[in-house]
Amino acid sequence: MVSTSSHTQARTAALSPSRVKDFHNCPLKFRFRMVDQLPEPPSTAALRGTLIHAVLEHMFDAAPEARTEAHAQAALPREWEAHVHAHPQARELFSSDAELHEWLESARPLLSSYFRVENPQFLQPIGREKYVRTQLPSGIAIHGFIDRLDEASNGALRVVDYKSGKSPSPRFQDEYLFQMRFYATALFYQEGTLPARTQLIFLKDSRVLTYDPTELDVQSLRAEVETAWREIKLRLESGVFEPTPNRLCDWCTFKQYCPAFGGAEPEIPADRVRHVLTVQS
Numbered sequence: 001m002v003s004t005s006s007h008t009q010a011r012t013a014a015l016s017p018s019r020v021k022d023f024h025n026c027p028l029k030f031r032f033r034m035v036d037q038l039p040e041p042p043s044t045a046a047l048r049g050t051l052i053h054a055v056l057e058h059m060f061d062a063a064p065e066a067r068t069e070a071h072a073q074a075a076l077p078r079e080w081e082a083h084v085h086a087h088p089q090a091r092e093l094f095s096s097d098a099e100l101h102e103w104l105e106s107a108r109p110l111l112s113s114y115f116r117v118e119n120p121q122f123l124q125p126i127g128r129e130k131y132v133r134t135q136l137p138s139g140i141a142i143h144g145f146i147d148r149l150d151e152a153s154n155g156a157l158r159v160v161d162y163k164s165g166k167s168p169s170p171r172f173q174d175e176y177l178f179q180m181r182f183y184a185t186a187l188f189y190q191e192g193t194l195p196a197r198t199q200l201i202f203l204k205d206s207r208v209l210t211y212d213p214t215e216l217d218v219q220s221l222r223a224e225v226e227t228a229w230r231e232i233k234l235r236l237e238s239g240v241f242e243p244t245p246n247r248l249c250d251w252c253t254f255k256q257y258c259p260a261f262g263g264a265e266p267e268i269p270a271d272r273v274r275h276v277l278t279v280q281s
Contacts (some may be wrong), residue, residue: 012278014141017182020228031241032254035272040253048107049164054079057128067120072111110203117201126151134190136222139280140229146183156196159183166204177211184213185221236273
């Protein structure tokens with residue numbers, strides 16, 4: 001098992017499942033997000049997901065018998081106030097109290113959906129919003145946040161991730177399972193333990209996607225990340241990150257900078273390139 005010290009964690013970069021996925025979908029989008037770190041406008045949909053995650057995370061602070069849907073629904077406005085206290089600019093996304101109220105109410109069916117999938121009174125997570133960070137044998141640093149980590153009486157681990165959207169069709173399931181294989185690999189190298197199960201809970205339609213990782217998955221994911229990093233390094237050295245027009249372009253916030261849509265790329269910050277190169281150190 002290889003892990004990084006807190007000093008190393010503070011000064012080096014690391015790859016997350018989201019950034020590797022960005023690179024697979026569009027190298028230029030990866031550059032804008034991880035290298036340039038261009039600002040992205042906040043969305044009410046993403047904010048709703050953040051709020052629901054907070055409710056479900058803090059629900060487990062209560063005694064098991066108190067973890068009811070009524071408890072979660074009552075926590076929704078409190079979590080919103082806590083979020084606004086920490087991030088006052090979030091309130092600016094809403095033009096009126098009526099719009100804010102309607103948005104908050106739109107989160108309630110998603111919380112109800114959770115209780116159709118699980119009974120949290122019988123769960124006692126050993127980790128919530130658990131940060132994992134480690135190094136692959138090649139020295140590449142990887143990291144991510146696990147929404148929930150459960151441990152069975154026999155010591156078996158289960159990784160759980162909440163999604164506020166609807167479940168994917170079989171055609172697109174691999175994209176979601178990549179994230180779970182990534183977390184399983186990170187836990188394997190950080191803790192020396194392979195989770196027995198990974199589970200994605202889709203709150204829009206109350207469906208669950210499960211996958212039981214194997215050590216072959218760890219080897220495969222490690223090879224996939226190492227291949228991606230070699231390709232990323234080549235682009236960091238050349239300064240050329242090509243756009244890959246695809247079905248996700250309609251939702252991309254970087255169109256103004258993308259040459260595929262008539263935009264002009266900003267100059268790559270040299271200090272950011274140097275920092276990203278510390279992914280492997």
